[in-house]
Amino acid sequence: MVLGYRPALKAGDMAPPSGESPLGNRLDPHLSRYAKRTHGMTASEIRSLFAVASRPEVVSLAGGMPNIAALSMETVSSTVANMLATRGQVALQYGSGNGDQHLREQICEMVGLQGIAPHPDDVIVTVGSQMALDLITRIFCDPGDVIIAEAPSYVGALGVFRAYQVEVEHVAMDEHGLNPEALRECLKTLAAQGKTPKFVYTIPTFHNPAGLSQPQDRRMEILQICQSAGVLIIEDDPYGLLGFDGHIPQAIRSHDSDGVIYLGSFSKTFAAGIRVGWAVAPHGVREKLTLAAESAVLCPPAFSQLTISTYLDTQPWMDQIKIFREVYRERRDATLEALTQYMPEGTTWTHPTGGFYVWVTLPEGMDGTAMLPRAVTARVAYVPGTAFYINGDGRQSIRLSYSFPEPDRIREGVRRLGGVINEELKLMHTFGTLGVARPSVSSQGSTPGPDVV
């Protein structure tokens, strides 16, 4: 074996400084160059805890990963082979900025299930619906503009709004989702301040993180409020086809093609890794979105688009969605049963009828963010409620995602969580912190990255 070089180093070599004052070092030479919008982008104690969630010992109820195991890899493999054999030259080339024409026609057919009847030219294909959200915020919002979002709201959307330095006004939800009274009140308050919101961002179906759905009359009421106020609605609908009873709610967009931009995705109905989503938008908006998309990515990935297009043409995709519904229903049931069995008194939770998430409200005065290290020690992970608020609210809540783990693991995870909450309650009893105001935390960094299971 060859031993390496040993640096010459003797005691006394490290002479004390000569007295000259050294320059400080912030370890990032580009620090003074960053845009103001990056100032909140910091490491996070909470986010670091999610690193443990990827270990097999930990039951992660944190990340919202689709259950890809329910998709036949043979089917995907033959679909890709078929696509390459028939349209390989197109799939490996640049494509149109607003997406493949045939896929846009297929998307029109799909959204027909939710009562939307767009022209293919009203559709833009994006890299997941997350990109659509980014483009929409980019074309509508200047720094300091106001938008309205439910409280709690999708953490990925809050991240986009923050990146564009948009002010988010939260509007409360009730058991049927976005509360119309609260929305009216918010619009009134903003009007009194001379502010006009650029849009209302809502997830009406199987809400992330709340697990709630707006009934049809609620959707109509929200639409009417926004129409009267002249405010655009961004309807984010990645879970719309995943209702456990097979019922597909009609989209808000189905009632108004001018005042609503609809966002959809193949991430939950086919595969998240394919990164294909879309927006259905009024003509003028769609034009702007296309130009913005071209400047961002030139065109959405043709390979992914043609793969999903071939899949929709050749495979019984609706049957696959039924399989996904069953997978998620079974996991939802396991979660709710386990919550009933293991949660201490004073804990409440939503009863989702579709989608991936249960929103748990802890006993009065508890803090889901402060409790996370204890949960990680007990080998269970969740996302603290603060991640879903722009302003540090939501401490008393946590989001559980049941989409990925096996039902037995879910039950075990919820059992561990019950123990964690009980221990934390004892601690709070000792210190009398129930109801004590805590310093606010930023929602940024309170959530795992997209790859945390």
Next chain:
Amino acid sequence: MSTGSALRVVVLAGGLSHERDVSVRSGRRISEALRNRGVDVDERDMDIDLLPSLVADPPDCIFPMFHGAAGEDGAIRDVLDLLKLPYVGSNPEACRLTYDKPLAKTILARNGIFTPEMVVLPHEAFRELGASAVLDAVESAFGFPLVIKPSKGGSALGVSIVRSAAELPTAMVSCFSYADCAVIERYIAGTEVAVSVIDLGDGPVALPAVEIVPDGEFYDYNARYTAGLTEFFAPARITADVSQRVAEAALNVHTILGLTGFSRSDFIIDGEGVPQFIEANVAPGMTETSLLPQAIEAAGLDLSEVCLALVNDAIEAHSAQA
């Protein structure tokens, strides 16, 4: 310069502690540093396959970079000793003494090292005696501000500086979320420095002190791992006399606790210029924003060379023992 192309090292990083993320990054940096010198490096996590693979195909040396429990408390090194595998750094006993902050402080104070006054209180003490009575006693003895920290663990996780009685309960709950036992320390205002000690076979040497000036209230997790949130001065802006004193203190800590290879001790230099020991680390962070790599650079050394020398010394020491 010869390179050890035949040298095989397993870097251990990850683990199930709260500091997994930091450990993974430290391990990656060490691996890269060793690979730069031609070492054949395998990065491994702590899992059920680890020991069988080490036994089946023993590397020339192991470089433990686990942070937090099971990584720094000596357990993994105890097992490596049982398997008679050479590793870089301190032995299990030294790890046990160092990882337990109150124990390390007590041993060091007995040996003449200055360290802030503390009380060490498990959750049960508060439950049985009544939290407000205990906290009142702490307040009347120490006054504010106070430093509340878990008795074990790193990266400032669960640490708070408390400036009023109203902040105490929340800080205690946050601390007990990380560990069952809390250290409550008198707050020392002053200059925060970290002194790394390395021993490349000729006795321990203190590297230049690195001064830490966080933008926020203290050097918390975000300030540690977000480049830009903390300003570092290496060497620290302290007089030659104080610099000498803190270097000696770090060497004493290294020796008294029986540390081997490398360590990092953190101090606050108080208004009188006295280094007050805060804690020592047997597996100091090696990330892009960590302190030991900065000290190595300030000393005009190269991280790769230091890592390789540590590995070679560990191998030599192990052979000598055998």
